[in-house]
Structure formats: C-alpha cells, structure tokens
Amino acid sequence: AQSVTQPDIHITVSEGASLELRCNYSYGATPYLFWYVQSPGQGLQLLLKYFSGDTLVQGIKGFEAEFKRSQSSFNLRKPSVHWSDAAEYFCAVVPNQGGKLIFGQGTELSVKP
Amino acid sequence: DGGITQSPKYLFRKEGQNVTLSCEQNLNHDAMYWYRQDPGQGLRLIYYSQIVNDFQKGDIAEGYSVSREKKESFPLTVTSAQKNPTAFYLCASSITGTESTDTQYFGPGTRLTVL
Numbered sequence: 001a002q003s004v005t006q007p008d009i010h011i012t013v014s015e016g017a018s019l020e021l022r023c024n025y026s027y028g029a030t031p032y033l034f035w036y037v038q039s040p041g042q043g044l045q046l047l048l049k050y051f052s053g054d055t056l057v058q059g060i061k062g063f064e065a066e067f068k069r070s071q072s073s074f075n076l077r078k079p080s081v082h083w084s085d086a087a088e089y090f091c092a093v094v095p096n097q098g099g100k101l102i103f104g105q106g107t108e109l110s111v112k113p
Numbered sequence: 114d115g116g117i118t119q120s121p122k123y124l125f126r127k128e129g130q131n132v133t134l135s136c137e138q139n140l141n142h143d144a145m146y147w148y149r150q151d152p153g154q155g156l157r158l159i160y161y162s163q164i165v166n167d168f169q170k171g172d173i174a175e176g177y178s179v180s181r182e183k184k185e186s187f188p189l190t191v192t193s194a195q196k197n198p199t200a201f202y203l204c205a206s207s208i209t210g211t212e213s214t215d216t217q218y219f220g221p222g223t224r225l226t227v228l
Contacts, residue, residue, distance in 0.1 A: 004155075009153070032214060034216070036219075041222070041224070042221055042222065043117075043119075043203055043219040043220050043221040043222050044156075044203065044205075044219040045219070046216060046218065049216060051214050090155060090156070094214075094215075100158055100161075100171070101158075101217055103155035103156045104155055105153065105154055105155045106153075106154075106155055
C-alpha cells in the first residue's frame with residue numbers, strides 16, 4: 001500500500017546537537033513533499049516543501065531537508081537544535097498524480113539541556 | 114493579519130449531542146479541509162471543499178457533516194453517530210485544492226472532549 005513512514009516515534013537530542021528526522025514514502029513516482037511542525041495543543045506550521053529542482057530545500061527556523069529519489073526519502077535536518085525545537089514533526093506527501101495530502105504518523109522531538 | 118481561526122479552542126459535550134466546530138479563513142483560499150488527530154497518529158482527512166456549495170468526503174467522514182455556504186467559512190458538525198468523537202480537530206485551507214503543488218495552511222485546532 002502507498003504510505004508515508006516516519007520510523008522514529010520519539011527522538012531525544014541534547015541542545016546544540018544535530019538532528020535528523022527520517023521520512024520515507026512508497027509512491028512510485030516522485031510525490032510533492034512537505035514537513036510540518038506542531039507544538040503541543042497547536043496547529044501545524046509549514047517548515048518547508050519540495051516540488052522539483054534542487055534536492056536540498058531550506059526552510060524556516062534553520063531546518064533543511066534533502067530529497068533522495070533512490071531512497072524514497074525526504075529527511076529533515078538541523079545542525080544545532082534549540083530547546084524551542086521540541087515539538088512533533090510531520091512528514092506529508094501529495095502523490096504527483098494529484099490527490100490528498102497524506103501524513104506520516106509523526107516524530108516527537110524532545111530536547112534535553 | 115491573514116490566517117485561519119478555529120473556535121472554540123476547547124469544547125466539552127455530553128455523549129449523544131451534536132456539536133459544531135467553527136473554521137474561518139481570510140486568506141481568500143478556495144479550498145478548505147477538516148482533519149482529525151488522535152494521539153500517536155497522523156492526521157486523517159474528514160471532509161474537504163474546493164469551492165463554495167460543494168464538498169467531498171475524506172477518509173473518515175462517517176458521523177460528521179459539513180457545509181460551505183461562504184468561501185471563508187467551513188463549519189464541521191460532529192454528530193451523535195460518530196462513535197468516538199473525542200479528538201483534536203484541525204482545519205486547513207489552500208489556494209485551489211486542485212493543484213498538486215497546493216500548500217495547505219492550518220488553523221490552531223479545537224480539542225473536543227465528549228463526556
């Protein structure tokens with residue numbers, strides 16, 4: 001079945017450490033790719049998106065993501081995590097033939113001092 | 114400021130009662146969406162609307178109803194037929210709803226608790 005997978009349910013990193021959140025999709029062709037962040041009890045905020053072109057995408061709050069076609073992945077990275085980055089992160093895709101936005105199950109990020 | 118508002122932020126209802134969640138946007142977006150979020154799960158689409166006076170069922174429409182009488186408003190009614198209505202409900206909007214490159218923007222959410 002076509003799906004979006006975020007393998008890590010919960011990740012804890014130390015403040016100042018680097019971060020990588022994984023996202024894999026199982027659609028045959030390249031979908032359109034998004035990362036959203038959700039603080040507790042809040043709505044979702046768009047971090048970045050990839051439609052085409054340069055496979056390294058820069059987003060807000062110092063985040064970036066790299067699209068790797070060969071691995072069907074769109075991993076989110078940040079070189080130095082801040083305590084305020086603690087939140088839940090969702091990867092989402094739209095299959096390139098159109099259709100609905102499909103979400104992964106989310107990765108909860110905790111940041112320790 | 115342009116954006117999406119949802120009200121109320123918290124809602125408590127007794128079992129068997131219908132309840133309506135409000136969603137308003139002033140982004141001049143054509144498309145609007147309702148999602149349900151449960152702990153440990155991603156978002157699941159309930160209903161969406163690409164144009165006024167038209168809407169389509171999403172993946173989990175049973176027990177829910179919507180209307181789209183105005184471009185800026187897309188209220189969701191959780192009916193007594195919804196077996197497990199306690200959840201966090203998110204409204205979103207996008208420019209067209211028809212382009213794959215459309216980006217959805219989300220409201221702050223309403224937490225519904227059925228007692």
